[in-house]
Amino acid sequence: MPDNLQRGLAVQMVETLRERLLSGRIASGTRINEVELARELNISRGPLREAIRQLVSEGLLVHRPNKGAVVFEAEPGEVEALFELRAALETAAARLAAVRRDRKDITALRRSCERSRKHLAAGRQFVHHNDLDFHRALLEAARSPRITEQVWRVQQQIIVVRSRQDVATSHSDASLTDHEQLAEAIAEGQADRAAELMERHLDRVRLQMITSMTGADTSQD
Amino acid sequence: MPDNLQRGLAVQMVETLRERLLSGRIASGTRINEVELARELNISRGPLREAIRQLVSEGLLVHRPNKGAVVFEAEPGEVEALFELRAALETAAARLAAVRRDRKDITALRRSCERSRKHLAAGRQFVHHNDLDFHRALLEAARSPRITEQVWRVQQQIIVVRSRQDVATSHSDASLTDHEQLAEAIAEGQADRAAELMERHLDRVRLQMITSMTGADTSQD
DNA sequence: AAAGTGATAACTGTTGACAGTTCGATCGAC
DNA sequence: GTCGATCGAACTGTCAACAGTTATCACTTT
Structure with a gap:
């Protein structure tokens, strides 16, 4: 065979x-x-x-x-370090995206937000898949394969750690708002603002994950 | 045996x-x-x-x-992408270092600069080893093992590519000045300035390497 | 009964041999 | 003389068996 x-x-x-x-x-x-x-x-x-x-x-x-x-498994402190790395990479990516994006990138970013918004309006959760889609579109717009590769690696590690938790609690509506603001900042070419928004976005996601880890720890057997 | x-x-x-x-x-x-x-x-x-x-x-x-x-070998375009990644990581590291550094970190950074300055004064070249030492001290001050690890990986790739070139032309006195300014910015806790200095420093090094690659290409045949 | 000790089993670390593919060289035809 | 095809050598990809180490468990001893 x-x-x-x-x-x-x-x-x-x-x-x-x-x-x-x-x-x-x-x-x-x-x-x-x-x-x-x-x-x-x-x-x-x-x-x-x-x-x-x-x-x-x-x-x-x-x-x-x-x-x-x-x-791979990580305690909260490790997750902090992981997000630090991710922030370093993605804030830079946001800056680059605001500079290098073309029309197709902008529509892709907006489309991703719209899809998530509809999911949410339909009563469904804002799931991890939506989040990944947006970040993928952003990295595409940044046109930096090396940075994209490294971001993807970090995200993988985070996903593995996150898989222990309840997926339902892993994202909130606030993330979607962050995405929408990011998309507009990038569309308007505001690099600094995009970087700042990305940093705050990742801060939010990080905090959410940390509290989810310390609060409802599903790691007992 | x-x-x-x-x-x-x-x-x-x-x-x-x-x-x-x-x-x-x-x-x-x-x-x-x-x-x-x-x-x-x-x-x-x-x-x-x-x-x-x-x-x-x-x-x-x-x-x-x-x-x-x-x-691994890289053409100039690849090197650009590599430095883009390195800049994303090390500007973030510079910011973190300006915030988290303690007295020992500051003296370590200044010591590294002094050693290089003495090498230079003694008529010897500012060699790659001096450069690495400074960046290592900076990463130590940033206290972010994950970022440090990734920076080290990128530096390794750059070193491998650079090994083709003449080591003597790989660094200039300007790099040392950059380091000294960076050390002071970090000592004074000026995160934004440190990040900007780092970005300009890496821009300089990148340009130096690119011209060295396109100009005196030692890869015959 | 608890703790220490030794044997056994399971798993990782390592090796040498085998199969499949690619590159080069040599021979032949035009 | 040059282009093409076929044969061969060399190298990567894969496998099954062997050696060394760690962990577990039973057994002995205090």
Whole structure:
């Protein structure tokens, strides 16, 4: 049964594991068993170990010598540090976006906000997916692949940690307002204002996440 | 010859290869031969492949499917993008440093500048090592391990690319002046000014590197 | 009964061999 | 002489077995 898509197995496994990590199917703090996982994926341990090594380097897993890899987990202090990094990257991205955006970027940003607004009006929650969409559009407008790549890495780590919590409480309407203001600031080319809005936005999201972690900790087994 | 230090071989090899990459002993653009390198290092290909996978993830190597890994190399446009990322990180670090620094950080920053000034006065070049020292002290003052880690990664990539060029032309006295101004701004707690100085400093270094790349390209053939 | 100790099992770390692919070289045809 | 095809060598991708280490559990001893 050669379902091999010309790509190497290790690369394939990176994507497979990444999906499982981000979807929460493999929860934060879980220990990775190489033989078991290799069996389940119908591959040998070689490529799997390479995939694990890459995900460790990306920060989604952490490596304990002679004890294997465990899924990244963070205490509130770590999350603070993570958001500090994310703020450094995304405020710069907001500045760049305000300078480099073209008409298509602006419409994309506004469209993202509209979609979220409709979701909200329809009584549905403002979900994580909406948030990611907006930030993706913003990074697209910033035209800085390197910054985009790093932001995506940090977001991945945050998603993995967040997967422990109740997704329903992870976002509020205020985030959407932040997005809308950001979109307008970028549309008008106000770089400094965009950066400031982004910083405040991330501050809000950070606080929300921290309180969610300390308040309703679902991490007991 | 039991050179085994309890650490895993893959981790050891990551450090060994990193040192060779940063020192320029393995030049930018070089293709990595797994069997040959494994032989030279007296290990098997397994751990070596894991080490390579990690260095690829760190950006020091790039992976070509079925063709192995080659040492990261960048054209001027790529370097621009790299400095964009570095600026995003280090301007934020400068801001944080201006806020969080204590007395020890300030003296460390000033000491670094003094050492460089003396090197310069002694007729010696302002070398890369001096530059790294200052930025390390600044990142230490910023107290943000995550940002520090990412800055270090970008710097590594830049160092690898820069290793092609003549090291003598890689820095000027202007950089030292920038450092001194930065140190004072941080000492006085002027976050915005520190960020602006850092941005201009990196702009200068970037330009210097770009011209050095386009002008005196040592990559014959 | 509790604590220490040793054996056993499970898992990570490592190795050497095998399969598939790509690049180069050599030989042949035009 | 040059272009093209086919053969071969070299290298990456993959796998299964081996070695070393850690953790667990039963057993002994006080």
